Amino acid sequence: MNAEIIAVGSELLLGQIANTNAQFLSKQMAELGINVYFHTVVGDNPSRLRRAIEVAQTRANLIIFTGGLGPTKDDLTKETIADLLNCKLMIDEEALQSIRAYFARTKRTMTENNIKQALVLEGAEVLKNDNGMAPGMALTIDEITYMLLPGPPKEMKPMFLNYGRPFLMRKLGRHERIESRVLRFFGIGESQLETEIEDLIDRQSNPTIAPLAGDGEVTLRLTAKHHSVSEAQKMLDEIEKTILERAGDYFYGYNEGTIFSKTMEQLIARNVTIASAESLTGGLFAQQLTAIPGASQTVKGGIVCYTNEIKQRLLHVSEAILKTDGAVSESCAKALAENVRTLFQTDIGISFTGVAGPGLQEGKPVGTVYIGIAISNGPTEVFSLSLAGSRESIRMRTAKYGCYYLLKKLENK
DSSP states (O other), X not given: OEEEEEEEOHHHHTTSSOOHHHHHHHHHHHHHTOEEEEEEEXXXXXXXXXXXXXXXXXXXXXXXXXXXXXXSTTOOHXXXXXXXXXXXXXXXXXXHHHHHHHHHHTTOOOOGGGGGGGEEETTOEEEOOTTSSSOEEEEEETTEEEEEEOSSHHHHHHHIIIIIHHHHHHHTTOOSEEEEEEEEXXXXXXXXXXXXXXHHHHTOSSSEEEEEEOXXXXXXXXXXXXXXXXXXXXXXXXXXXXXXXXXXXXXXXXTTOOHHHHHHHHHHHTTOOEEEEESTTTTHHHHHHHTSTTGGGTEEEEEEOOSHHHHHHTTOOOHHHHHHTOSSSHHHHHHHHXXXXXXXXXXXXXXXXXXXXXXXXXXXXXXXXXXXXXXTTSOOEEXXXXXXXXXXXXXXXXXXXXXXXXXXXXXXX
């Protein structure tokens, strides 16, 4: 099965929102073994949408639409497809009752154009909208399957997972379960990780291994197919074990967890407190941690010590260190980490200092970074890095490296 994804909405072409729906659906298609060869974005214009569909019909036997199912005049996806396929639109009574119930529950007046949202293509399988009003639908005509999904991701994603994906699996004649697991790595490049497991990738069939690089991170999506869920999980366990035997030093978590959430999880599990002194990162590390629920159990506070004056006055970095070694130095990072831990009376103090750019600082090149970690009843360690990339990338990767080194120390404690 070859698919094309058509996103409908002028707001996408204007750059007002990103087309995250297509990214999500492409990942889902890859898991199902469906080829996606084209992404198309078209505005709220029936003639241009019609032309886009006619082109898609020549190169795909599954066309997935997102958007254009709402109540307003510019929501024309259903109408355009119905006209092109010479197919009637009919009211789906269950969807209409759901829409009426929503307005009654929210004590709002239901206008006539909201009825339009309950229209579906005659003969289509209706895909329930458990998180909104307009239902989706799927219909096969002349060996081409058309699947219509709403535009808002909070409606589209659960609709596809709960109803659209099972429809496609039946269409494909598959009864096996597809189980996926994401392994997350930090501190190793995509090419290095791929080299470590190149032979596994070369001979993959089931399970499959799909690498994906992020900002200083690499993920591996493992996917296994089997009639038995437990057997599919066993297959994933076996391939994961082999991968971690080779690259386990860089592994930090699974699935949707981030290196920040994993760090928070470990801090809470070990019942330790932390404070941060941030020069280069400007509070980014503390901001990422405190965005996670439960942060108050472990994060006591932090200081953004962007200037030497604040490093001296609040964190008691000696004038000798700043004059001799400079603010961007191992000795400064060590003093910041130790002194912020003492100031906040925490189990851990962590510091970040360096050069994010755009130019040299203290004669040191952009990307020079020092991270200090002071832990009670243990020696203070300073880690030096030479990073590349934009100013924002260097700052974010520095904060992530702080988590990475901290996780390694916690694991060995």
